[in-house]
Amino acid sequence: MARYSVPLKDMRFVLEALGYEDKLGSFDAFEMYDLDTAMQVLEAMAAVAEDKLLPLNRKGDVEGLKFNPETGDVTLPDGFAEAYKSLCEVGMIGLSAPEEFGGGGAPQALNVLASEMMTAANKGFSMCPGLSVGLMHALEAHATQEQKEKYLTKLITGEWTGTMCLTEPQCGTDLGLISTKAEPLDDGSYKLTGTKIWITFGDHNLADNILHLVLARLPDAPEGIRGISAFIVPKFMDDGSRNPVFCTGLEEKMGIHVSPTCVMSLDGAIGYMVGDPNKGMRSMFTMMNMARLSVGMEGVALGEIAYQTALDFCKERRQGRSLDKSKNDTSASADNILVHPDVRRLLLNIKATNEALRGLGVWIGIEQDISLQHPDEAKRQESDDLVALLTPLIKSYGSERGFQNISDAMQACGGAGYTVDWDIEQYLRDERIAMIYEGTNHIQALDLVGRKLPMKGGRLLMTFQQRVQACLDECAEIEELAPLVAPFQKAVGRLMQATQTVASQGMQDPEFAASVASNYLNLFSLVTLGFIWLEMAKHAVTKDDALSATKLKTAHYFMQMVLPETGLYAKLVGVGKDPTMAFDVEEF
Amino acid sequence: MARYSVPLKDMRFVLEALGYEDKLGSFDAFEMYDLDTAMQVLEAMAAVAEDKLLPLNRKGDVEGLKFNPETGDVTLPDGFAEAYKSLCEVGMIGLSAPEEFGGGGAPQALNVLASEMMTAANKGFSMCPGLSVGLMHALEAHATQEQKEKYLTKLITGEWTGTMCLTEPQCGTDLGLISTKAEPLDDGSYKLTGTKIWITFGDHNLADNILHLVLARLPDAPEGIRGISAFIVPKFMDDGSRNPVFCTGLEEKMGIHVSPTCVMSLDGAIGYMVGDPNKGMRSMFTMMNMARLSVGMEGVALGEIAYQTALDFCKERRQGRSLDKSKNDTSASADNILVHPDVRRLLLNIKATNEALRGLGVWIGIEQDISLQHPDEAKRQESDDLVALLTPLIKSYGSERGFQNISDAMQACGGAGYTVDWDIEQYLRDERIAMIYEGTNHIQALDLVGRKLPMKGGRLLMTFQQRVQACLDECAEIEELAPLVAPFQKAVGRLMQATQTVASQGMQDPEFAASVASNYLNLFSLVTLGFIWLEMAKHAVTKDDALSATKLKTAHYFMQMVLPETGLYAKLVGVGKDPTMAFDVEEF
Secondary structure, three states: OOOOOOOHHHHHHHHHHOOHHHHHOOOHHHOOOOHHHHHHHHHHHHHHHHHHHHHHHHHHHHHOOEEEOOOOEEEOOOOHHHHHHHHHHOOOOOOOOOHHHOOOOOOHHHHHHHHHHHHHHOHHHHHHHHHHHHHHHHHHHHOOHHHHHHHHHHHHHOOEEEEEEOOEOOEOOOHHHOOOEEEEOOOOOEEEEEEEEEEEOOOOOOOOEEEEEEEEEOOOOOOHHHHEEEEEEEOEOOOOOEOOEEEEEEOOEOOOOOOOEEEEEEEEEEEEEEOOOOEHHHHHHHHHHHHHHHHHHHHHHHHHHHHHHHHHHHHHOEOOOOOOHHHOOOOOOOOEHHHOHHHHHHHHHHHHHHHHHHHHHHHHHHHHHHHHHOOOHHHHHHHHHHHHHHHHHHHHHHHHHHHHHHHHHHHHOOHHHHEHHHOHHHHHHHHHHHHOOOOOHHHHHHHHHHHHOOHHHHHHHHHHHHHHHHHHHHHHOOHHHHHHHHHHHHHHHHHHHHHHHHHHHHOOOHHHHHHHHHHHHHHHHHHHHHHHHHHHHHHHOOOOOHHHHHHHHHHHHHHHHHOOHHHHHHHHHHHOOHHHHOOOHHHO | OOOOOOOHHHHHHHHHHOOHHHHHOOOHHHOOOOHHHHHHHHHHHHHHHHHHHHHHHHHHHHHOOEEEOOOOEEEOOOOHHHHHHHHHHOOOOOOOOOHHHOOOOOOHHHHHHHHHHHHHHOHHHHHHHHHHHHHHHHHHHHOOHHHHHHHHHHHHHOOEEEEEEOOEOOEOOOHHHOOOEEEEOOOOOEEEEEEEEEEEOOOOOOOOEEEEEEEEEOOOOOOHHHHEEEEEEEOEOOOOOEOOEEEEEEOOEOOOOOOOEEEEEEEEEEEEEEOOOOEHHHHHHHHHHHHHHHHHHHHHHHHHHHHHHHHHHHHHOEOOOOOOHHHOOOOOOOOEHHHOHHHHHHHHHHHHHHHHHHHHHHHHHHHHHHHHHOOOHHHHHHHHHHHHHHHHHHHHHHHHHHHHHHHHHHHHOOHHHHEHHHOHHHHHHHHHHHHOOOOOHHHHHHHHHHHHOOHHHHHHHHHHHHHHHHHHHHHHOOHHHHHHHHHHHHHHHHHHHHHHHHHHHHOOOHHHHHHHHHHHHHHHHHHHHHHHHHHHHHHHOOOOOHHHHHHHHHHHHHHHHHOOHHHHHHHHHHHOOHHHHOOOHHHO
16 A cells, blocks of 8 residues: 655755745735645645545556547546546645636745645646646746636636647657647637647546647748747637547556556647747747656655655564664564665665755745745846756756655665555656656756856856855854865865866867766756755754754765765766767767 | 667677687587587577567566466466477577586576576566576585486476575565474475465476475574575476465566566475585575576666667657757758767667676676686686675676666657657566565675675685786786776776775674675776776777777776766765764654
């Protein structure tokens, strides 16, 4: 049986440590969401995650989806439609959506945590509301008031859901190759024709209607990504008639079996343009950026449930004797395996990275909130910069480390971890796609190195550095933190040196930049997690409770056992492109 | 459709580079196996792997096993019994078994490669002959002549198969807790009662009989592992009657779906002791050591097929443009993705580690052969030392890196890699268990640090160092190799320093040793792979062909892009146990 209890204490701790109330409390928009109230909201959602979603998780994996090729209908197993209702009723989908359209108006920081718990409890399923949230963001940013009133309200209640239709058989990463056509009709709508693949929740039986955000080309559109427009294509029209946008097949995948991955055929389907002609990539990027944060949090979510599962196993399992004889439990024929250093190492590697990744997600949420709510334009811009800089980090490193963490959790359980009995094998399968979708991790690295670093004359990085410096200045006053500060500063030094390498050699030679980008991203991510741990440690030393004491130990563990990985990545950035580019194509 | 072509050229290259003929050619026993003949044997086996085993691989995964709880019978899908026959007919199972009992008498070095190809083509299935081979080794070393004549002959032809029955519900890693009982009977046989779990191919329909090697306790046995004896328990008795050793259940697992993982119930089953009373761990370790080499090679095998699959995908897939405009293919709307540095990085990380791991496996095979065949006792002992030292490295690092390599292959395929269409997802699931079974990877690390390093006054490590030094002396004469030698020597220095740390602090404090053991093992493994690359490079510079030129480039890639990982592991060994042991049990 799956086991998971939403880590509300950790969530509260990280909100406190990252200054949730200090930073957001003064905004009128969040008047209703002081920390205590926020925690109550999260508690209500936790109950839905634990009681409604979790019990269906294995069932969804085993039973999977039913597809009717005659009608194009996709059906989830029994119980999922009810679970979806519970999730709508607790206000999960519209939690951070504007009150004007019926949303909860809560900070994004809370939405990040709410989506973590839904994902932990049932990842495949939670992708459906996740896409609705993404579409809501795109509409908020780019749709007309009329469109918002029509669509946003329905998405917020959950009566309708959203999808994101980018990929075509000939183009995944390279969206410039999109060939779906949109012909203008007399009434201002468009007729769309083409095939889209890998469309998550492209069809399902959870809601009354589905809104597809489809990328397509107008007849006179320029080539490449500058000729792509975005359209809302509903499954059902206002009069209830079926719009010809059909699921024609499902992919068979390693995991997320309850999440339909559809081939969608648009056979003259009616669509409505969102945003300006040929500017469709904007809507898509708004949606995609939200999705990228969510994907990073998937690693946190499944890392957390895998950790809890492994810990449950370890607390019961007895094998061998502690090497420190004073710890031998003489009342039993073997000691609990938590005495063994390597079991600890596996679990602590998860704990130290996952808690910091959660912090990174919450930090991005808080900066999103500031970027939308702060009265000062410069502050808004500064926060927007940070969101742009940090999003590729959490997407990429969150998914990569999340996968490794789940694998470590499995290892701690030995053979039992490989059986279906302990569920970790499903988490591992479900998580693996996160490194690929919403832009592969390397696409994130190119985004970081090729766009975010040079953007606005390097201002994004400078903003980050200022935050780091401010934190270090505060830490300098606290003697207890000195052992954390020293290794962190070393890692920051490595990041700065690597940045210089990327800037000086990568700008002249894009192949150099692309060759080192993934390693650079990992280096940057680890420094960012170190920063989060410093912030958490800074908060922990002001408190005198067991949780804070453990947080301090975990911060130490991170700095000594995880942060040294920065040395490797820095070294590999320095090596550059030569060994990689030396091979002819025939030599692979 | 699965794609795999046995890498015979690479196999020949590594046999040449590691001195297959020089080292084994003078032994009478291997007169028939000069390199050309050896390659013919491997070619014949390759045909079976590619044509008979590979086409069944996905089928086995999807259809899985049938279990009849009334009879305890386990049945594999259609076609597997015929595939098993093909494998027996080509002489795979007895390839390296003694000719006296009908075996092929071939060097272990060839058996390593033969088992690689069978595993690549169909891992779940190939575990069955793999266990027979392991049992054959245990019997060769510990059984009476009569037992050998009776059992070995049947195992070699494949008419009968073997299993290894260690684990019980209360004991996996900690075999001292075994409670299965063996009561002596008047005719010299024993009556065994108990429950064994996780018994691979504990029942199946591929062969006429199954021989279980069962660990159990005599009535007067001392407690712990000093009171364990080994018994052969056949499924069917000589008169054809059914011995009461029944499969009572199958585990459901993440992968290797066609490999039955059985709960075995011994209800007064008749068994025959192998070896001396209370010395059963010896037989088990003989079998286990063979198995550990095979498990390491599973990573190589599945890493290889995953690499080939990803490469097939990449050679067809076009997305985006080369960042080096001179490489743009103007005849198409996008370039082949092999132009992209990160796709290369993913593939080259596999290539550079997997080819060296294959070399490590072959090296261990060659040393096994010398340890059995060399006329000089000192030489035999030296090789035996190396086998003992290197076996935990290949088991642990081969499985860990193999898993990572398959994941990287999936990443190179993007979304397609996550679907079942490209099969890599099965390889990833099938491989994951290798880090756990036959002693978890951490158990290997404890074996290395706690047994192999101190054994015989540190002689094992000294033998290794002498080999390394001899190789370096030869390389010093070859100017072309200087850029490889420098980073390798740095890594060797790190290993020596870390060894000193382990020796000085670990010997006084076993918790220290256990805390750093896994990182130390990874460090040692990488140095060993570096040594293999030096040996291969040394051979490559004597040749003037395309394959050798690519080997040299790959050696460079390894030294520059992979070997720096030793810096991280060395650093973590230096950190020691404090951050890990600082946590109380309640703090996890």
